[in-house]
Every structure is written in structure tokens, then in C-alpha cells.
Amino acid sequence: MTRRRYNSQFFPQSSPLAVQGGVKARSARGAIGTSWWSGRFIEVLEGIGVGSRLARGKNYARRGQVMSLKVDAGTVTASVQGSRSKPYRVRIGLAAFGKSEWASVEESLANNAWYVASLLAGEMPDDIEEVFTSVGLSLFPRGANELSMDCSCPDWEVPCKHLAAVFYLLAEQFDEDPFRILAWRGRERDDLLGRLREADAGSGHDSRAGAALTDVLDAFFESPAALPLRPGTRGSALLVDQLPEVDLTVRSHPLAEVLRPVYTALRESGPEM
Structure with a gap:
């Protein structure tokens, strides 16, 4: 809830005390x-x-007034130095998903x-929000009622500049490590990737997915399984339609649906594929 700022002659404008070794924003403008x-x-x-x-x-963020910032399941806590000698305590809460909710996300x-493959390679898929939406969840907060914000400063307005500084640095930390978004929702990077590796190993997917290139260089161009052609589909059929069904999307x-337009274009522009 937003409150009216408390303006009074008893609380004159002041400058924050300088901080040494604070969490400083990377961007200057x-x-x-x-x-x-x-x-x-x-x-x-x-x-x-x-x-x-x-x-x-x-x-505040660019001056390094945020002395510490920590992301945990459901909570972001920070210490922000203002004009008083004692730093202000900042807390931003967002509900973490439970075990059953994360189980649905991980299964999807x-x-x-x-x-x-993307997550095991340390990359965050651009459309990962759709995975959460498909199981009835939202990766990001959908409204102010899903966020709890608190600062020990005397400012009556929420969010105050100390909370705003933490939000600013939090966004930059999401740039540095997007897995912190998932950690805020209750799943640490190592835990998530470990569960996905187990699921991938049990699914029969190619175990080389996500592996370091130097570890699989000798077999990188080899097919993980034989690809026999379907009988009776030669002739006018596209090469992609002669392959057995592959459980890959x-x-x-x-996969065949994605590749079919490419093979169609190649056949129309040259020898039959």
C-alpha cells in the first residue's frame, strides 16, 4: 500500500552517510x-x-549505499545506509512455490x-514464463498484493528510496545471474539443474546434452541412435518425412514440423531431397 510522504520541519532533507565497500550498481546512467x-x-x-x-x-544504488543484499526463497533482505548512523533494514517478500508446485514446473x-539443454548450459530460455503459466503459476509477481515491502526508515511512503535502491540492484543481479529469480521463488540453481539432469538421464535423451564440448568432441557429430528410413516413403517424400518419429520438440x-519448411524450400530450389 502506498502512503503519503511525511513532510515536516522536524525531518529536514539530508544526505546519506558515505559507505565503503557497498553493493554498487554497474550502470552509471x-x-x-x-x-x-x-x-x-x-x-x-x-x-x-x-x-x-x-x-x-x-x-543510492549508484553511490553504493546498499551495504548488503541477499536473495533467499521468498525473501530479499538488504542493509541500506541512509543519513542516520544505523543502516536501515530492508525486506522484500514474494511467496516461494511449494514442493508440489515446483514438481509440476520441473516435470514440464x-x-x-x-x-x-538450455538450462543445463546455464542459459535462461526466453519463454520460460510460459512453463510457469502452463501449470497455473507466475514467475514474476502479478500485482502489488503479491509483494510485501518493509524498511526500518521513518519515511511513510512505500516503497521508499531505500527499497527502490534494492529493487534497482536486484534487477541488475538478475542480469548477472537470472537463476536468482528462480531462487527467489524457492528453487536454487544447483537443486534445479540436479533434478533436470536426473530427469534427462531417465528419459533416454542424449546424455551429451549440456555436457562440455571438450568432453564429447570425439563423438560430437555422431548420431546417438540409428536412424532407419521408413519403408515405402521414398520417392516424392521429403527426407525429414522418411525419418522415424523423434521425441524432441x-x-x-x-522437430519434424520445424524442419519441414526448410526441406520443402530446398527441394523446390534444387534437386529432390
Whole structure:
């Protein structure tokens, strides 16, 4: 809930005390964050009325007034140095998903080889939000009622500049490591990747997915399984249609469906494929 700022002659404007070794923002000017996930986070905050006040925290974040910042399941805690000698305690809460909810997310991820390969390679898929939506969850907060914000400062307005500074740095940390978004929702990077590796190993997918290139270089171009042609499909059939069905999707689309337009174009422009 947003409160009216407390303006009084008893609380004159003051400058924050200097901090040595604080958590300092990387960007000196311009927009907050550079990646789609930090941009998505800021977009959500702007939609619920927080983003319009983030500018007040930019100066604090860029000066290094945030002394510490920690992301845990359901909670972001920080210490921010203001004008008083004692730093302010900041807390931003967002409900972490339970075991059954994460089980649904992980099952959906494990069923798509594209997501598994991307995550095991340390990359966050651009459309990972759709996975959460498909199981009735939201990766990012959908409204102000899903966020709890608290600061020990005397400012009556929520969020204050200390909270805004933490939001600003949080967006930058999402740029540095997008897995922190998932950690905030209750699943640490190592735990998630470990579960996906187990699911991938049990699914019969190629075990080379996500492995270091140097470890599989000698067999990188070898097919993990024989690919016999379907009988009776030679002649006018495209090569992609002569292959056996492969349990592999690219962003929820069957692999053959994705490749078929390419083979069709090649056949029309040259010798029959």
C-alpha cells in the first residue's frame, strides 16, 4: 500500500552517510538492466506502481549505499545506509512455490529437451514464463498484493528510496545471474539443474546434452541412435518425412514440423531431397 510522504520541519532533507565497500550498481546512467528477465521484472514493477519511484533509488544504488543484499526463497533482505548512523533494514517478500508446485514446473521443463539443454548450459530460455503459466503459476509477481515491502526508515511512503535502491540492484543481479529469480521463488540453481539432469538421464535423451564440448568432441557429430528410413516413403517424400518419429520438440513444436519448411524450400530450389 502506498502512503503519503511525511513532510515536516522536524525531518529536514539530508544526505546519506558515505559507505565503503557497498553493493554498487554497474550502470552509471540509463535504463535499469539489459536482459529480458531484468526488463520483465522492471516492467512488472512499473505495472504495479513501483517502477515510477525507482528513480529515487538510482542515486543510492549508484553511490553504493546498499551495504548488503541477499536473495533467499521468498525473501530479499538488504542493509541500506541512509543519513542516520544505523543502516536501515530492508525486506522484500514474494511467496516461494511449494514442493508440489515446483514438481509440476520441473516435470514440464523435463518434457521439453530445448529447455533442459538450455538450462543445463546455464542459459535462461526466453519463454520460460510460459512453463510457469502452463501449470497455473507466475514467475514474476502479478500485482502489488503479491509483494510485501518493509524498511526500518521513518519515511511513510512505500516503497521508499531505500527499497527502490534494492529493487534497482536486484534487477541488475538478475542480469548477472537470472537463476536468482528462480531462487527467489524457492528453487536454487544447483537443486534445479540436479533434478533436470536426473530427469534427462531417465528419459533416454542424449546424455551429451549440456555436457562440455571438450568432453564429447570425439563423438560430437555422431548420431546417438540409428536412424532407419521408413519403408515405402521414398520417392516424392521429403527426407525429414522418411525419418522415424523423434521425441524432441523445439519450443513446444515437433522437430519434424520445424524442419519441414526448410526441406520443402530446398527441394523446390534444387534437386529432390
